[in-house]
Amino acid sequence: MRERQPEIVECDGKDFDETAARLIWARIASIPSPLVTFPTGSTPLGLYRRLVQEHGTKKNIWHNIRCVSLDEYIGLPPGDERLFARWLGRELLDPAGVPQTNRTMFNSLAADTAKEAARIEQWIAQNGSLDIAVLGLGENGHIAFNEPGSSFDSVTRAVRLSPETRSANAKYWGSLEKVPEEAYTLGLKTLSAARQIFLLVSGAHKAAALDSTLNGPVTPAVPATVLRVHPRVTVIADRAALGR
């Protein structure tokens, strides 16, 4: 495991969304039929708005993007607006015009969660592994729903959410008790196979997690430190997240 320092792109305010959109679009547009995974959460909202505003008319590209779920809550019915698949559809895939047939998403209601996770893992493997993984960072150092303690060899699977993650997401659910306890996530090994990774980090509340990610020991205790042994990671972060 050779450690490397990820590329860090510092940018603030509107510049954050503009820079993320420019870098991520350049990569998407350079690959004929890219296999991409995108995060939910509040950090990428401005990025998605910009991608749609600036590149929404480039249908030849959007029609060829293949998108796979990054993570998903377990146990929600198909129409539930809190499903990450619906969330991503609303914010990016629908307005950009990514065809439904190009979206491979977790089935939140699958009866056998191990089988469902294996279905997604196999689908990615059969489709040649991820070209681009766009990720956010949890305040506890998670990426996707790979919680602290996740092995760097982990593949796509069902997980129990940590109390910190459930309370960070409670704002979307009205109260902590309503936040699901289980979720699917692409594994750290699955994500590490991506050819290019972008990590988006914004806000002072992420500063401690980003500092551990960039400067702390490389350890499953901080799952995002797996990015330090990947050859092509770009961290797009604002000054507050960088603690400056």
Ligand code: GLP
């Ligand atoms: C959630 C998601 C992650 C996301 C992270 C950060 O727990 N599972 O994929 O990246 O939180 O979200 P936010 O951008 O809202 O801080």
